[in-house]
Amino acid sequence: MIKQLISIQRIPLSLSIASAIALNLWGTPSFAGDPFRSQNPHNIGDKTEAAFVAIFRDGNYKQAQIYLEEAVKLESNEPLAHAMRASLAYADGDLETMKTYADKTLQSAQQLITQDSLRGNLYVAVGHFLQGAYTFKTTGPVGAINKLSKVFEALDKAEEESPNDPELNLLKGNLDLILAVNLPFSSPEDAITRFEKYASPDYMVDRAIATAHRDLKQYDQALQYIDQALAKTPENPEVQYLKGQILLNIGIKNKSTEKGQEAFTYFEKAMTKKDQLPQSVQVSLDHDYGKVQNCMKENWKPGC
Numbered sequence: 562m563i564k565q566l567i568s569i570q571r572i573p574l575s576l577s578i579a580s581a582i583a584l585n586l587w588g589t590p591s592f593a594g595d596p597f598r599s600q601n602p603h604n605i606g607d608k609t610e611a612a613f614v615a616i617f618r619d620g621n622y623k624q625a626q627i628y629l630e631e632a633v634k635l636e637s638n639e640p641l642a643h644a645m646r647a648s649l650a651y652a653d654g655d656l657e658t659m660k661t662y663a664d665k666t667l668q669s670a671q672q673l674i675t676q677d678s679l680r681g682n683l684y685v686a687v688g689h690f691l692q693g694a695y696t697f698k699t700t701g702p703v704g705a706i707n708k709l710s711k712v713f714e715a716l717d718k719a720e721e722e723s724p725n726d727p728e729l730n731l732l733k734g735n736l737d738l739i740l741a742v743n744l745p746f747s748s749p750e751d752a753i754t755r756f757e758k759y760a761s762p763d764y765m766v767d768r769a770i771a772t773a774h775r776d777l778k779q780y781d782q783a784l785q786y787i788d789q790a791l792a793k794t795p796e797n798p799e800v801q802y803l804k805g806q807i808l809l810n811i812g813i814k815n816k817s818t819e820k821g822q823e824a825f826t827y828f829e830k831a832m833t834k835k836d837q838l839p840q841s842v843q844v845s846l847d848h849d850y851g852k853v854q855n856c857m858k859e860n861w862k863p864g865c
Contacts, residue, residue: 594606594609594610596613596762598726598727599761603677605641606636606639606642608628608629609628609629609639609645612625612629617762618762619794620800620834620837620838622652625649629642632646638669638672638673639669640666640673640681643666644662644666644688646658646662647659647663647666649839652839652842653839654841656695656698659695660692662691663694666684666687667691668688670687678718678722679723679729683715683716683729686719689715690708693705693707693708693709693712716729719733725759728761730756730760731760731765734755734756734760734769735756737755738772740752741753742773749773753770756769764794764800767786767790768786768803771786771807775803775807780807780814787807791804798830798831798834799838801831802828802845805826805853806824808821808823809852812824821856821861825853825857828849829850
């Protein structure tokens with residue numbers, strides 16, 4: 562979710578969430594619907610947790626939509642449910658629905674502050690962020706920039722409550738990684754170290770760090786982290802696709818047919834579950850699936 566304002570085509574938050582029984586999503590007892598904390602869980606809600614896992618662990622957005630339709634009704638006081646609903650609406654190009662659920666994210670987060678100041682302030686930040694993303698898309702960057710101060714103000718309040726909280730560090734860490742990768746004179750290493758140490762769940766952490774290393778063109782490190790993510794979520798088509806992207810970049814850099822063939826294999830795996838991904842991801846996957854075949858056919862000719 563934090564990613565949308567900085568790079569409007571990428572989500573996690575573009576906030577990447579299928580078991581029918583939310584109490585057994587991890588193979589161990591769950592904790593009050595909390596996918597972030599194994600100790601001192603917060604009461605998030607089983608439907609919200611199920612949607613989160615369907616997207617980010619399983620890469621099954623269709624199943625997540627079903628869970629979220631229930632979550633926003635049965636767990637309407639949970640801002641994470643509204644935030645995910647807003648993010649999925651954005652992925653579908655439905656900006657008005659996105660705006661509706663961005664507003665609900667902020668409203669429910671403000672109400673949550675009196676019960677759970679950490680999460681309330683965290684999702685106040687997310688709500689402002691999503692509203693800013695909507696403004697960016699509909700009226701341009703000037704109005705969206707005005708939201709940034711509110712995002713960082715709320716994040717600072719959440720961090721004062723518990724600076725090492727895994728949910729806080731997952732969301733804030735994604736923002737830190739994007740800024741570190743894209744801004745000059747920044748330190749991606751520091752952002753990666755803190756993110757890896759404090760954020761959770763691990764499969765999202767590994768995936769985000771792999772993406773950061775990919776964007777930094779540090780492909781060996783990217784492979785290390787994407788392999789860790791795949792070990793935890795081997796059937797997630799988005800993670801399979803990301804490994805294919807990394808391998809394709811290596812193939813282009815080294816003109817390596819071996820890496821190209823490996824990339825093709827991972828793209829093929831992702832293609833078998835393409836229909837459960839957002840339309841924007843399907844388009845990108847189709848493009849790269851064709852690109853790797855064309856590059857190998859043309860012996861890695863520049864611009865292939």
